Amino acid sequence: DTGVSQDPRHKITKRGQNVTFRCDPISEHNRLYWYRQTLGQGPEFLTYFQNEAQLEKSRLLSDRFSAERPKGSFSTLEIQRTEQGDSAMYLCASSFEGEQFFGPGTRLTVL
Amino acid sequence: AQTVTQSQPEMSVQEAETVTLSCTYDTSESNYYLFWYKQPPSRQMILVIRQEAYKQQNATENRFSVNFQKAAKSFSLKISDSQLGDTAMYFCAFMDSGTYKYIFGTGTRLKVLA
Numbered sequence: 001d002t003g004v005s006q007d008p009r010h011k012i013t014k015r016g017q018n019v020t021f022r023c024d025p026i027s028e029h030n031r032l033y034w035y036r037q038t039l040g041q042g043p044e045f046l047t048y049f050q051n052e053a054q055l056e057k058s059r060l061l062s063d064r065f066s067a068e069r070p071k072g073s074f075s076t077l078e079i080q081r082t083e084q085g086d087s088a089m090y091l092c093a094s095s096f097e098g099e100q101f102f103g104p105g106t107r108l109t110v111l
Numbered sequence: 112a113q114t115v116t117q118s119q120p121e122m123s124v125q126e127a128e129t130v131t132l133s134c135t136y137d138t139s140e141s142n143y144y145l146f147w148y149k150q151p152p153s154r155q156m157i158l159v160i161r162q163e164a165y166k167q168q169n170a171t172e173n174r175f176s177v178n179f180q181k182a183a184k185s186f187s188l189k190i191s192d193s194q195l196g197d198t199a200m201y202f203c204a205f206m207d208s209g210t211y212k213y214i215f216g217t218g219t220r221l222k223v224l225a
Contacts, residue, residue, distance in 0.1 A: 031211060033212060033213075035215075040217075041217055042202050042204075042217050042218050043213070048212055055210070056210060091156070093156075095211060098211075099146060099158055099206075100211075100213060101158070102148075102157075104154070
């Protein structure tokens with residue numbers, strides 16, 4: 001296993017469009033996390049899954065955001081009706097009840 | 112709620128010298144973990160070092176070591192024999208032992224000068 005992967009690496013979209021990001025965690029990891037990182041800031045927690053159950057959602061995650069992990073493996077993060085303020089790096093991490101391993105991130109630019 | 116503070120937005124160090132990055136945190140938990148992560152320019156976050164709060168001994172990983180002061184809620188990172196490849200953003204992170212989610216600081220941008 002080569003680590004956590006994310007797709008796409010970069011996404012440019014127009015305001016109002018929907019976007020979906022995918023994260024493939026390390027295979028034996030039961031926990032999967034999504035973070036958002038804006039320029040010059042540390043990552044901010046968005047949500048996390050233990051297996052297929054979404055256990056916590058940050059108040060940062062508005063109704064336009066939804067995340068799934070249907071079979072306890074890969075996860076998707078969808079943003080509906082994107083806004084310019086959604087422009088950020090979206091990081092995925094996975095763990096097995098210990099330190100988290102991060103993917104390379106998806107950089108979203110909303111024009 | 113837990114908070115993590117990194118008060119040094121930017122630092123620089125000469126190659127082969129030693130530098131210390133500071134981190135303070137606030138929590139009412141007694142059982143937790145602390146981490147330092149490195150994020151090189153346009154590359155992904157990499158774990159540098161971890162510290163369990165119940166361990167009194169400071170963690171060490173090759174050229175990287177921490178000074179963990181639990182009572183003062185301080186967790187600094189010392190990089191010895193700095194190398195050009197150490198140039199990166201460094202993030203301090205607190206992990207709650209119940210949810211295992213991270214709270215990050217705002218980061219310190221470290222530049223190693225040749």
